[in-house]
Amino acid sequence: MARKEIIPKKHAMPCQTPAERVKNFAEVALGYSEQTAMAEAARCLQCKRPTCVDGCPVEVDIPGFIARVAAGDFVGAAQRLKEKNLLPSICGRVCPQEDQCEARCTLSKKFEPVGIGRLERFVADTQLWLEPAALPPEPPLPPASGFKVAVVGSGPAGLTAAGDLVRLGHRVTVFEALHKAGGVLVYGIPEFRLPKAIVEREVQALQRMGVELRTNFVIGKTETIDELLANSYDAVFVATGAGLPHFMNIPGENLNGVYSANEFLTRANLMKAYRFPEYDTPIHLGKRVAVVGAGNVAMDAARTALRLGAEKVFLVYRRSHEEMPARAEEIEHAEEEGIDLRLLTSPVRILGDKENWVTGCECIRMELGEPDASGRRRPVAVPQSEHVLPVDTVIMAIGQSPNPLVPATTPGLETTRHGTIVGDPETGKTGKRGVFVGGDILTGAATVILAMGAGRKSARAIDVWLRDPERKW
Numbered sequence: 486m487a488r489k490e491i492i493p494k495k496h497a498m499p500c501q502t503p504a505e506r507v508k509n510f511a512e513v514a515l516g517y518s519e520q521t522a523m524a525e526a527a528r529c530l531q532c533k534r535p536t537c538v539d540g541c542p543v544e545v546d547i548p549g550f551i552a553r554v555a556a557g558d559f560v561g562a563a564q565r566l567k568e569k570n571l572l573p574s575i576c577g578r579v580c581p582q583e584d585q586c587e588a589r590c591t592l593s594k595k596f597e598p599v600g601i602g603r604l605e606r607f608v609a610d611t612q613l614w615l616e617p618a619a620l621p622p623e624p625p626l627p628p629a630s631g632f633k634v635a636v637v638g639s640g641p642a643g644l645t646a647a648g649d650l651v652r653l654g655h656r657v658t659v660f661e662a663l664h665k666a667g668g669v670l671v672y673g674i675p676e677f678r679l680p681k682a683i684v685e686r687e688v689q690a691l692q693r694m695g696v697e698l699r700t701n702f703v704i705g706k707t708e709t710i711d712e713l714l715a716n717s718y719d720a721v722f723v724a725t726g727a728g729l730p731h732f733m734n735i736p737g738e739n740l741n742g743v744y745s746a747n748e749f750l751t752r753a754n755l756m757k758a759y760r761f762p763e764y765d766t767p768i769h770l771g772k773r774v775a776v777v778g779a780g781n782v783a784m785d786a787a788r789t790a791l792r793l794g795a796e797k798v799f800l801v802y803r804r805s806h807e808e809m810p811a812r813a814e815e816i817e818h819a820e821e822e823g824i825d826l827r828l829l830t831s832p833v834r835i836l837g838d839k840e841n842w843v844t845g846c847e848c849i850r851m852e853l854g855e856p857d858a859s860g861r862r863r864p865v866a867v868p869q870s871e872h873v874l875p876v877d878t879v880i881m882a883i884g885q886s887p888n889p890l891v892p893a894t895t896p897g898l899e900t901t902r903h904g905t906i907v908g909d910p911e912t913g914k915t916g917k918r919g920v921f922v923g924g925d926i927l928t929g930a931a932t933v934i935l936a937m938g939a940g941r942k943s944a945r946a947i948d949v950w951l952r953d954p955e956r957k958w
């Protein structure tokens with residue numbers, strides 16, 4: 486048989502140009518056409534033992550759905566994809582595929598891997614806006630088990646667990662503190678990376694499957710976990726995420742004009758500050774902004790600041806370019822948009838005027854010294870390299886801790902010194918009978934797909950536990 490000729494590079498993702506996109510909040514990446522998707526799918530080697538699947542925490546049959554795209558059977562591809570992934574339009578946009586499925590693609594030994602994320606997005610989007618009646622029928626649900634499960638938090642961990650539990654025959658209610666479901670997908674990740682209408686659509690699909698959603702319901706205040714268990718729920722899955730921002734504890738962090746990235750992004754995304762005056766929820770932002778950090782959160786804050794009208798945005802990070810933890814595509818997009826990366830630089834003090842408004846951010850240059858216990862070279866301050874970035878807004882994006890309310894109001898739940906709830910990493914089982922945990926509240930701040938994988942594992946474990954007549958803990 487003639488050997489297949491491999492196209493060495495992924496088909497490029499069409500995008501708005503940098504000059505155009507910094508002036509709007511519309512999606513940056515525009516998605517593959519049918520023709521491009523089929524051509525990209527044809528790059529897949531259809532390996533007998535597909536290692537890409539091992540890199541997917543929700544175990545999508547990647548070669549299976551890609552083969553259908555290559556054949557032009559997009560409905561079949563979507564069905565195959567949705568068997569394992571209940572939020573595919575979201576994952577296709579925000580998963581760090583380069584570290585997961587695509588990192589294990591056989592092609593990547595010699596060439597660029599297959600654009601699995603781009604194909605996932607394409608396939609999911611072909612179905613996204615269809616009327617429910619036009620969608621292929623969902624597989625029938627099993628007979629009702631009679632058990633009720635409460636899911637606390639509607640981020641990717643909670644939504645995945647909820648969908649899987651309904652598919653296993655249980656009645657599920659998701660309790661969400663905010664007025665909208667989606668967790669970080671709605672309050673953190675900006676519109677230009679993940680349009681909120683998409684999250685809403687995927688949540689609606691779960692509701693059609695039978696998931697009940699109760700918003701504006703703060704577990705630990707409106708009701709406690711113990712009350713849920715005492716009232717009518719047989720098990721509880723806690724997926725409250727990591728939404729508590731970190732600060733550097735340097736002088737000046739209490740000045741006007743200093744934000745945590747969480748607050749800044751929540752105001753912009755969930756409260757729709759970018760649509761002021763249509764929405765009466767404006768945000769105060771200066772003209773020169775420093776964002777501290779280099780993960781996805783920092784990239785999102787920097788690029789949002791630019792779109793809200795900042796003339797200059799610095800991104801301050803104490804390590805090197807190679808060590809920036811954000812997705813490769815986000816770093817590339819941020820650089821294209823003109824974000825000024827100040828690498829090997831760390832803030833030491835935020836300066837303010839008499840009215841306590843930020844006037845600058847004093848920084849010091851760093852160099853990489855001896856490796857620390859983890860093997861990473863430790864950044865060390867270069868003496869007398871202090872300098873001032875003239876900014877009027879500083880956004881701290883240096884990490885988040887778990888939300889503390891549920892552990893604080895639930896006797897019997899053990900926490901680590903980082904504030905995460907202690908649970909079995911394979912099942913999410915905690916030390917408290919009937920309570921399981923997963924996502925960022927178990928692992929600390931991680932990724933969408935890992936949170937979804939945790940939701941899936943816990944749903945299976947909850948199902949096994951509920952059906953066990955002895956229910957040993």
Ligand SMILES: Cc1cc2nc3c(=O)[nH]c(=O)nc-3n(C[C@H](O)[C@H](O)[C@H](O)COP(=O)(O)OP(=O)(O)OC[C@H]3O[C@@H](n4cnc5c(N)ncnc54)[C@H](O)[C@@H]3O)c2cc1C
Pocket residue numbers: 579580581637638639640641642643660661662663667668669670673674702703704705724725726727728750781782785812888890891923924925926930931932933934936
């Ligand atoms: C700005 C930003 C950008 C990111 N970008 C990416 C990316 O590009 N790719 C990626 O893979 N990951 C990204 N991440 C990380 C990813 O979003 C998280 O790892 C993931 O959302 C964790 O999912 P979760 O379900 O555990 O929690 P969350 O998404 O945090 O959801 C938790 C939910 O629980 C609710 N809640 C909290 N306490 C209570 C309570 N007491 N009662 C009821 N509800 C409660 C919260 O309101 C929230 O809705 C990003 C994170 C941020 C902040």
